[in-house]
Amino acid sequence: MLDFGLAKRLDDSPEATQKRLVETHVGQLLGTPSYMSPEQVMGQPVDGRSDIFSLGVVMYEMITGRQPFTGRALGETLQKICQDSPESMARHNDKVPQGLERITLKCLQKDLAHRYQDAGELVTDLKTLAAVLSGDVAESVSVAVAQTMTQIVERDPDSTMLSADDVRQSDILISCSQLDNQPVAGKDEGWISRFHRNLKIRLEQLTGERMNVSFCEMPPGSDEMDETVLNAIPDAPTMVAVVSPPFAKSTACIDGTTRYWSEMLDSSSTGAVAKSLFKVVKTPVEDEDLQPQVARIFQQLLSYDFFDQDPETNRVREFDESYGEAAAQRYYEMIYDLAYEIADAVKKARQSDTTGSGSISQLRKSIYLAEATSDLRDERENLRREFLEQGHLVYPDRSLPIELGELESAVQGYLDDCDVIVQLIGGRYGFTPEGADESVIVIQN
Numbered sequence: 001m002l003d004f005g006l007a008k009r010l011d012d013s014p015e016a017t018q019k020r021l022v023e024t025h026v027g028q029l030l031g032t033p034s035y036m037s038p039e040q041v042m043g044q045p046v047d048g049r050s051d052i053f054s055l056g057v058v059m060y061e062m063i064t065g066r067q068p069f070t071g072r073a074l075g076e077t078l079q080k081i082c083q084d085s086p087e088s089m090a091r092h093n094d095k096v097p098q099g100l101e102r103i104t105l106k107c108l109q110k111d112l113a114h115r116y117q118d119a120g121e122l123v124t125d126l127k128t129l130a131a132v133l134s135g136d137v138a139e140s141v142s143v144a145v146a147q148t149m150t151q152i153v154e155r156d157p158d159s160t161m162l163s164a165d166d167v168r169q170s171d172i173l174i175s176c177s178q179l180d181n182q183p184v185a186g187k188d189e190g191w192i193s194r195f196h197r198n199l200k201i202r203l204e205q206l207t208g209e210r211m212n213v214s215f216c217e218m219p220p221g222s223d224e225m226d227e228t229v230l231n232a233i234p235d236a237p238t239m240v241a242v243v244s245p246p247f248a249k250s251t252a253c254i255d256g257t258t259r260y261w262s263e264m265l266d267s268s269s270t271g272a273v274a275k276s277l278f279k280v281v282k283t284p285v286e287d288e289d290l291q292p293q294v295a296r297i298f299q300q301l302l303s304y305d306f307f308d309q310d311p312e313t314n315r316v317r318e319f320d321e322s323y324g325e326a327a328a329q330r331y332y333e334m335i336y337d338l339a340y341e342i343a344d345a346v347k348k349a350r351q352s353d354t355t356g357s358g359s360i361s362q363l364r365k366s367i368y369l370a371e372a373t374s375d376l377r378d379e380r381e382n383l384r385r386e387f388l389e390q391g392h393l394v395y396p397d398r399s400l401p402i403e404l405g406e407l408e409s410a411v412q413g414y415l416d417d418c419d420v421i422v423q424l425i426g427g428r429y430g431f432t433p434e435g436a437d438e439s440v441i442v443i444q445n
Contacts, residue, residue, distance in 0.1 A: 033074055034067050038082045038110050049112050052122065056107025063100065064092035068108060082110070085326045090315045098315075099129045110325060162216045164232035172203070172342060173236035174215035175256050177246035180282060181217055191282065191318075192217070192242065195306075198332070199240075202339035207346065218252035225252040234263030237349060238276045238342060243298065244283040254291050261297050276345040278338065280304045284316060302398045304338045306331065333381070340388055366393045368418040370444045371400060373428035380424055404435040404443075411444055 033041075037053035040046050060068045068086035071077035086108060089101045103125050109115045116122040167173060174196055181190035189197075192215055200213040216233070219225055233239070233256045247253045257277075264275040279301040287295040307318045308330065319331035367387050372380045387394045395414045401407045415421065423445060430439035 033077050033081075034069060036078075036081060039112065041078045041081050048118055049115050052107050052116050052119065053109075055119075055122075056104055059104045059107065060086060060089065063096050063104065064089050066092060088310050088313070088315065088317070090313045091310060094313050094315070097129070097133060098317075099132065102320075103129065162214055162229060164226075164228040166214060167216060167229060167232040168235045169212060170214045170236050171212045171346070172199075172214075172238045172240060173233065174199075174213070174240045174242060175233070175253060175260075176215055176217060176242040177220060177244060177250045177253055178217040179220050179246035180242060180244050181215075195242070195280075195335075198335050199339055199342075202335055203343055206339055206343040216256070218247075218250045218256065220246055220250055222251045225255075230256055230259065234260050234275075236260070236275075237273065238278070238345060240278045240280055240338075240342070241298075243279060243281045243285055245285055245289070247282075248285045248290050248294075254294050257294055257297060274345075274349050276342070276349075277301065278304065278342065280306060280338065282306050283318060284309075298399075299401070300398050302341075302396070304334055306334055333385075337381070337385060340385075344388070365420050366395065366418040367420045367422060368395050368414050370421070370423035371396070371430075371440055372424045373426045373430045373441060375428050376424045376426040383422065383424075400440065402433050404433050407433050407436075407440065407443060 035054045035057045037046065037050040040050055057068055069077055069080040069084065071080055086105070089096050089104065090098075103122070107115060107122065116125075162170075174192065176192045181192035183190050196213060196215045200211060203211045203213060216229070230252065239260050241247070241253075241257055260275075260277060264277055267273065267275050277297075279298050281303050284305075284307060287299070290298065307316050308327070309316050317327065319327045319334065369380065369384055369387065384394050395418060396410070401410055423441075425441075430441035432439050433443070436443065
């Protein structure tokens with residue numbers, strides 16, 4: 001029986017006293033503190049969604065063996081309920097299905113609008129997940145229910161395919177796999193559609209202009225794509241490749257990337273209008289899982305990672321609002337960083353040859369912002385963002401090589417060209433490249 005914090009413990013034994021943090025306290029807060037919702041803690045009006053939060057606490061505890069919000073004192077516990085995101089469930093139970101973690105964390109959203117709005121929605125997703133895990137979606141759950149969380153939405157394969165003219169008219173072209181734009185978890189919008197919408201908004205805000213941002217969904221696997229569309233891809237001024245396992249296995253994605261890269265190099269050598277290629281990683285892919293020519297291309301590009309990796313479990317989680325406020329914040333920060341770099345590339349491509357003599361160029365510095373260990377990742381990203389906003393050039397502008405000789409050569413080249421060097425020193429040693437006895441951090445230093 002779940003009382004959702006309304007019952008009182010009458011046992012005054014020493015054992016019960018030790019568990020005072022899960023008792024009901026009489027006074028302004030009527031409820032069991034560790035199971036209370038943020039709105040209940042703050043004395044705000046509550047409805048059924050408060051019970052959804054409390055149920056999420058129970059689910060988290062059943063799955064991990066511990067409560068999501070605990071403190072050394074009552075005040076600390078209440079503060080965590082209102083402000084902190086719970087730890088990854090996989091950190092305490094590495095066998096928890098990712099779908100179950102997503103459902104539980106949706107129950108624990110601070111914002112009422114982001115939670116399940118009633119128990120029926122929660123039951124729907126739990127039933128769907130159970131069917132998916134058993135491999136029997138069609139028989140266990142109705143089609144309407146299955147579509148709320150995991151079922152692929154059937155559609156005309158050509159309905160979202162751009163024409164060759166659409167591609168040529170794009171200011172920014174997003175190259176992606178069809179499989180990465182399937183709506184999941186009860187959403188009407190796929191990951192790529194949402195990414196496209198947010199990137200377009202941020203780009204237009206940064207440039208002050210209408211931008212023609214489009215996305216080209218490539219067919220999965222070895223399925224063929226219209227050759228006229230593939231031929232038009234290199235004509236786009238800027239391309240964003242969204243890397244993922246489906247992207248790596250799509251012949252069309254690989255072909256489109258290599259064609260664009262080849263044209264980009266040719267335009268650079270002939271003095272034509274510069275083109276730009278950006279790499280967005282939705283879900284990480286090992287180099288050996290990519291075609292060799294594409295792996296070599298991506299090794300030279302700065303990576304915009306839209307995922308996080310738990311240092312203890314190595315579980316990968318894409319940035320998504322359903323994983324909590326912290327993941328949503330990281331998502332929008334990464335959108336901003338990418339949009340800022342694209343806007344800067346567009347500006348440089350359009351500027352005249354005489355712009356370089358302006359006062360901004362005279363103040364601009366080339367800054368080598370050394371790679372840092374994971375404990376300083378956020379601080380380094382904040383510095384990088386501030387330097388870029390001030391008009392400086394920040395290097396490395398692409399991923400550093402992982403082989404010692406190539407790494408040393410690349411770092412030395414950057415250092416020779418930079419006016420300022422910034423290196424953050426943290427408490428970790430860092431990654432050791434192939435053939436090296438010291439970490440990247442030490443080598444840079």
